[in-house]
Amino acid sequence: MNTLNFIRQFVVHPGMTGAIAASSSGLAELITDEADLSHAEAVVEFGPGSGVFTERILRKLSPDATFFAMEVNGDFVQATQARCPDVTVYQDSAIHTAKYLKRQGHDACDCVLCGLPWAAFPETLQNELLATIQTVLRPGGRFLTFAYLQGLVLPAGLRFRKKLKATFDRVTTTRTVWRNVPPAFVYCAVK
Numbered sequence: 652m653n654t655l656n657f658i659r660q661f662v663v664h665p666g667m668t669g670a671i672a673a674s675s676s677g678l679a680e681l682i683t684d685e686a687d688l689s690h691a692e693a694v695v696e697f698g699p700g701s702g703v704f705t706e707r708i709l710r711k712l713s714p715d716a717t718f719f720a721m722e723v724n725g726d727f728v729q730a731t732q733a734r735c736p737d738v739t740v741y742q743d744s745a746i747h748t749a750k751y752l753k754r755q756g757h758d759a760c761d762c763v764l765c766g767l768p769w770a771a772f773p774e775t776l777q778n779e780l781l782a783t784i785q786t787v788l789r790p791g792g793r794f795l796t797f798a799y800l801q802g803l804v805l806p807a808g809l810r811f812r813k814k815l816k817a818t819f820d821r822v823t824t825t826r827t828v829w830r831n832v833p834p835a836f837v838y839c840a841v842k
Contacts, residue, residue: 675831682837708764764795785842788842
């Protein structure tokens with residue numbers, strides 16, 4: 652998906668897209684490195700967008716691991732599948748992840764990597780998604796998502812940070828990826 656199409660998705664679906672450009676390769680490397688995917692048996696990606704993270708996830712997963720993505724936007728489903736033809740992308744809300752895990756033969760997963768625009772979501776949707784993540788993650792499982800640097804000072808970003816810390820046993824942040832537009836960092840949370 653080119654930049655112009657990505658901007659179009661932002662204009663048409665600002666509450667679902669949340670960004671004017673795809674994540675950078677540097678951010679994709681950082682989030683997938685922090686996920687420690689080589690030992691995971693089951694991994695789920697929320698909101699793959701154009702597949703930038705998906706491509707890195709596939710490179711770092713064990714060949715025996717189960718992996719699929721959840722995406723509500725049909726254009727992004729197509730973009731991810733065009734970039735990563737062998738990946739399974741379910742066009743559905745991430746809230747329904749448990750159903751698809753069972754379909755893949757798992758009760759839980761080791762890791763959820765996420766590209767969803769948390770700060771654009773209403774509080775009720777944030778709560779539902781965090782509850783879903785708690786349900787589908789194994790004990791000791793990892794949840795990784797990114798936030799833009801300005802999220803550290805904006806009310807919606809501060810609210811999300813507080814929810815993360817209230818939901819997970821441990822939450823850390825990574826260095827900032829300055830070459831991402833806008834600059835971003837990764838939240839790493841452990842159940």
